[in-house]
Amino acid sequence: MVNTKEIARLCGVSRGTVDRALNNRPGISPETKRKILKVAEEVGYRPNFIAKSLVTKKTMTIAIVVFDINNRIFSQIANAIETRARELGYFVYLTLTHKKPELEKEYIRYLVDRKVDGIILMSVNKGQEFEKYLRNLKVPIVTFGNKISDEFPFIWINDEKAIIDAVQYLASKNYEKLIYITPALRESNPSNNIYGPEQRLKGFNKAMKLHKNMESIVITDMNYIDTIDNISNLGNEKVAFLCSSDIYALDILKYAKNKGIHIPTEMGLMGFDNIDTIQYVTPSLATVGFSIEDIGIQLVNSLVDKIEGNEIPKRIQISHEIIEGETV
Amino acid sequence: MVNTKEIARLCGVSRGTVDRALNNRPGISPETKRKILKVAEEVGYRPNFIAKSLVTKKTMTIAIVVFDINNRIFSQIANAIETRARELGYFVYLTLTHKKPELEKEYIRYLVDRKVDGIILMSVNKGQEFEKYLRNLKVPIVTFGNKISDEFPFIWINDEKAIIDAVQYLASKNYEKLIYITPALRESNPSNNIYGPEQRLKGFNKAMKLHKNMESIVITDMNYIDTIDNISNLGNEKVAFLCSSDIYALDILKYAKNKGIHIPTEMGLMGFDNIDTIQYVTPSLATVGFSIEDIGIQLVNSLVDKIEGNEIPKRIQISHEIIEGETV
Known part of the structure; x- marks a missing residue:
């Protein structure tokens, strides 16, 4: 089988340059890289990544572990992470x-056993047992959406403050009664990690204390449409x-x-994300926005920093803003 | 380090049963599996998947290779594939x-070097060189969306017929002029695989021959909104x-x-997917629908059949239907 030494000879470059091209590392011109990859392909070079990873313990792979991609917010974050990771030479x-x-x-x-270099996690688990589980895996982890604990770096908006700002916005539009819809609080097992929704509810409750003249209802079940329908x-x-x-x-x-x-004459409506x-x-939805791209970039930058052995912040807060819309 | 023999002894089961539990294979009760996994975790058992995969050459992992998940159709297919694959014990x-x-x-x-058992591919590449490339990898591959060649099993709707049906539907609503929007035909490099969009255009052109009294315009550029705007x-x-x-x-x-x-009084509008x-x-969009779940199931079933060494059909056609809407 052809090895990198042979490819270096054929291309008239050093073995280090060949390694750079094959492992997608910087410090090589795009032209040289293309040439090396072409030659490598022509001679049928196949690196034995698995055997190699037993030695180097680095696979240039990170993983995103997330609930699903049904909610667009997760698709968008996954896309942002993927884009940034590729810029830094990581597969995702x-x-x-x-x-x-x-x-x-x-x-x-499974991912750790397959030697991913790090994991970006929006977790459904929480608690000390889970933290111990993660700790024992000895793999760099950064989190978003649902915080696990101060031990695992968390990159996200300030959910509590964001809801307070949303309520403030609705108050400024003279709403007298708010109905807060947060089905995630009841749809899942009580032992599940619902840090994000919990922080948002905390914000809602705090905001209600600030706006004592406003009435409020909190709907936490998944059949919220039926519940609304029953509010005759x-x-x-x-x-x-x-x-x-x-x-x-x-x-x-x-x-x-x-x-x-x-809407909005008979009722106002505001979203989040x-x-x-x-x-x-239409009408355009009022909501709370934040830079999904920033979240992706910061998650990848932090994880790669950690993979490379650097200390990283335990909390990076992404700013949010009220997006006005025709629904309020 | 603890091995499976030790776990078998602790649980009072055979080593085969322990293997079943650890490798997520059928033929074991959920209760026994839970018990074994619990014991395995307690004693800190960590299978060396990478070393093991050098021997067994099976990783129970498949990969989806797709453009992006910005277009919801891809998110939905990925979700459907993931669900079916997990049912069959595969990681995705x-x-x-x-x-x-x-x-x-x-x-x-990269995926082949990491020994995935098979790949579900919606490819941007095409042509003999690419086919040779895939062939040489010797990994089971099934495709969707963009067909590569008869060699690689293709599971998808009949795009050509679907557009013919869409035109037929619009004709039945007495439209006299159709403007067909298909930016994918020009947005990408001419060497890219755009089999799906090409088939749909072929269907449109065929349909126009069937409806000789209808006028038509085909818009293939990505700035289609500007183009429409210029049709004064x-x-x-x-x-x-x-x-x-x-x-x-x-x-x-x-x-x-x-x-x-x-819409629809001043112009009609129909989508696809x-x-x-x-x-x-609102108004509800008329479109062409098909079972995304079926596509996911068939892709995974076929791939797993192929991984297990069985012959699989070269083409599985998923049926489509016209979804009526308020936009026509």
Whole structure:
């Protein structure tokens, strides 16, 4: 079998240059790299990555472990992570846990056994046992969405403050009653990690203390549309629905259209996440936005720093903003 | 280090049963499996998958190689594949090629070097050189969306027939002029694989021969909104836009709303794919639908059959249907 020495001879370059090209490392001109890769392909060179990884312990692979990609926010973050990781020469595996705690642990163990260099995790698990589990794997981990503990770097917005700002915005529009929709709080097993939704609820409750003249209802079940439907009369007050995620707001918008309830005159509506789907919806949805690209970049930069043995911050906070819309 | 023999002794089961539990194979009760996994975790058992895979050559991992997950159709297919693969005990890596031919080849080689058991591919590459490249990798491959050649099993709808049916539907609604939007035909490098869009265009051209009284325009550039905007007058005929993908139809819907063009009275609009995003849009979009779940199941079933050494069909055709909507 052809080895890198042979390829170096054929290309008239050093073996180090060949290694650079084959392992996607910087310090080589695109032209030289192309030439080497072409020659390597022509001579049928196949690096034995698995045998090699037993020695070098580095695979230039990171993994994203996330619930699913049904909610656009996760697709968008995965895309952002992938783009940044590729810039730094890393391959990316995306794995979906479907919010199943055992499956998540299986996937993580599986990835570690396959020697990924690091993991970007939005976890459904939490608690000391899980932390111990992760610690024992001795693999660099950064987290987003659901914080696990101060031990695992967490890169995300300030969910609590973001909801407080959303309520402030609705208050400034003279809403008198807010109905907060947060099904994630009840749809999953009580032992699941729902840090993000919990922080948002905390923000909502705090905001309600700041706006004592406002009434509020919190709906935590997955059949929130039925629940809304059973609130037979919205009353004479000016009511707005505030949703912990745009996907719920889109559902309510659809419900209101079907029922012939006019938004915003009969009820206000606000989402959270500013997913790209909402650009196609009318009336335009008011929501809370943040830079998904920044989250992807920071997650990858931090993970790669950690992989390279550097200390990284335990918390990087991404800023958020209120996106005004026609629904309030 | 603890081995499977030791775990078998601790659990009072055979080593084969322990292997079943650890490798996620059938033929073991969930209860026994849970017990074994618990003991394995407690004693700190860590299978050396990489060393082991050098011997068994089976990793119970498959990979999806796809453009991106920006277009919902890909997210939905990836989700469907992942769900079916997990049912059959396979782990799934999702990798994104961003329509870059070299990156796609890099990813595929990378996955093969990491011993994935098989690959589900929507390719941006095509041609004899690429076919040879894939052939030499000697890994089971099934394809969707863009066919490569008869050599690589292709599981997808009949794109050509689907567009013919769409045109037939618009003709039945008395449209006199169709504007077909298919930017994929020009946005990419001419050497890229655009089999799917090509088949759809072929269908459109065939349909136009069947409906000789209808006028037609084909718009193939990515700035299709500008192009539409420059068609200063839609004329006196009844015009409909037919899009090769829902994402373009959503864009046009947004454009029409901004321009105050009423759909369907001033123009008709039809998409393709029936992505889940459109459920939130009003007026409801007419489109071409097909079972994304079926595609996922068939792709995984076929790939696993092939991995297990069985012959599989070269073509599995998934049926499509016209989804009526308020936009025509």
